[in-house]
Amino acid sequence: MNNDLIEKVLEEVRKNIDLKNIDMKKVDKIIQSSSENLKESKEVQENNDTEKGNKREKKEADVMSAPSPITEFVGTAIGDTVGLVIANVDSLLHEKMGLDKKYRSIGIISDRTGAGPQIMAADEAVKATNTEVVSIELPRDTKGGAGHGALIILAAEDVSDARRAVEVALKDTERTMGDVYGCDAGHVELHYTARASLALNKAFGAPIGKAFGIIVGAPAGVGVVMADTALKTANVDLVSYASPAGGTSYSNEVIITITGDSGAVRQSVIAAREVGLSILKSMGQNPVSTTGKPYI
Amino acid sequence: MNNDLIEKVLEEVRKNIDLKNIDMKKVDKIIQSSSENLKESKEVQENNDTEKGNKREKKEADVMSAPSPITEFVGTAIGDTVGLVIANVDSLLHEKMGLDKKYRSIGIISDRTGAGPQIMAADEAVKATNTEVVSIELPRDTKGGAGHGALIILAAEDVSDARRAVEVALKDTERTMGDVYGCDAGHVELHYTARASLALNKAFGAPIGKAFGIIVGAPAGVGVVMADTALKTANVDLVSYASPAGGTSYSNEVIITITGDSGAVRQSVIAAREVGLSILKSMGQNPVSTTGKPYI
């Protein structure tokens, strides 16, 4: 990706200066044509830019409205997230996935960058639809970053339910990405819900119906201090603690999840966010919200 | 890597415009010298570019014909694949690797990007030579991509057999890379052989002598739909199913392998390829064959 971009830039530089007998008319012409080329290059770049929420939203809308030649495709969201459905799962695959016999359809949320945001979004999706969480798996990904991607499978008796759940999850991922703060050295990620449901229960053992928070710091040491701060800030219970060698897929993160009174959970999550961002800034980094719209 | 490239571009831009008192002669001179610099920069870039098959083939030939100062070096192939041999494995290492006493030589195929292509190529190598597969391991790699690299160890009684096997595998990797389709968001990868041998048996449990297909999609959800399509397309048997949390090294892939009648396996693999490429295209991506030469 980056190589393509760099190649494009190099190409432009080359086009504009690889001339031994320069004359002003030629310069004019070159400039004109390369402005146009650069405009294109800029457009390519905009499409590739996964950090700018506004543009991404537009792009998502485009993709979702573009007719896909295959019925399985539902849409996309930030983080290279793709939503898919299978109306009638093949019987061999059905068995391998350990699907309950009553379900013939599945919804799939799969991405390269982000586990927390997509799981939070899937949690909203199962609340809003007639679906069940089959499995949540966390590949070691983020395209060279320190964290995880996700593969979330939801089951439904009817494909329209599966499709609806995937649509809800894709849309909600834009919201939950708001408290993912990335930078070159790592990231800080926070999630909060007043009422956890089945996806959070499946992924982290969240008590259903209770307030629930997720606190993530990378490199992992940042997460340790965030965890310590969160637990000291308010009276919350620690639900899970994951580190590179235990509970993550060898990602460079410490991830804790907490539950308790909704005010306390929220307060702990916010305190962890502050200390996490402070550490990254002290490292000379500039962590920014993925979408520019924090939701907690 | 990219940083070096970017720095080079920046340097060029700077050299060409960091002048307060510009005059046309100076411009001429600058342009001339920076064209030369850019030519160099371009050459560096070409060496670094691992995506362009044609150039890579040339480079491989160069490297293989260049005299290496060490006897262990055999050659390279696409995907940062290196082929190596050890004529007389040290006794401590011999024991750690669990080598059979009758073998004193090993051949090594090791790479950053690709597991399927190199395993397929190793399968051809063991068919063609007097070697045995010792181990196949799949690091979580691909240089920030969603998949695996590979470490394949072959054993031989004589180093000339080990060397020959590595040479065959390096050469064949160019062919098997033809059905690896990469893009920024992920990849789709297909393999097919009419007759599986010992490497495919070791890596995936392939029934020896039977038609065998490998179907890979990343991010993992793409692989789920490809698997479903493959199994519905023709009457094939599912040999293995791997997902991020089971069977892969936490890669962001779903990988299935199938066997059966050779026509059915081929048909299933092709159908999976079509649906996989369609999903990546629906995501706004442009997946392309790594070498430009699909082999299935």
Place this chain on the structure above:
Amino acid sequence: MNNDLIEKVLEEVRKNIDLKNIDMKKVDKIIQSSSENLKESKEVQENNDTEKGNKREKKEADVMSAPSPITEFVGTAIGDTVGLVIANVDSLLHEKMGLDKKYRSIGIISDRTGAGPQIMAADEAVKATNTEVVSIELPRDTKGGAGHGALIILAAEDVSDARRAVEVALKDTERTMGDVYGCDAGHVELHYTARASLALNKAFGAPIGKAFGIIVGAPAGVGVVMADTALKTANVDLVSYASPAGGTSYSNEVIITITGDSGAVRQSVIAAREVGLSILKSMGQNPVSTTGKPYI
């Protein structure tokens, strides 16, 4: 990160050539202002550049002397290494980490790129201070590279001891990074100490007080040949052997550790370095010391 840099370059190119009616005065003005912009861009780039030891040292000094708003922050080092302390670990976290009751403070060394260098440095830190090694975990990281990051936790009765240990480890990481040789295709890494202590014992089972060497090659096949060479070079004992599927966190490395007479260990490490660098060079790569200052 890179995208930002590329965008900056593109922006500069654009600013300088997006003019239909060029005239020399305008060119002059543009050049002047963009030189200034480029200067800024260069500064950004310098901050981002993690490969150049000299600049990094300067940066580290800056960061360490800059007042951090949080008491937990100690400093940074090469490899996106951050040093942190917690004076009074929260009781829930204390329990999860399995800390001995007598310790209330911890020191944290956490990084994206490098396990060996930071563990070697932590080994010096525990020798020099009144601290104990709690845990050493190796995430699969290196920002798209083939190796590991690290999360090292040290415990102390007093926070000043923890802080001192972290400071020693950060400083020593600059030294131990000297024998990490990176390139696009992989890396070669060597470590040697005349007297192993508790961190090396915890991480690799090193016999305490004895000479100890670590030999790493990536892609993994490079490490196999380095291991073979090391074991043949001198009379040393193999302490551990790790490969992608066993002992690493699915990194694309073979890592061996050796002990024995100090001269023999050193000789083996140096021989492994030579063969590893030779293979990478035969692959058409240019492996260079991360800091430019080999220490072995």
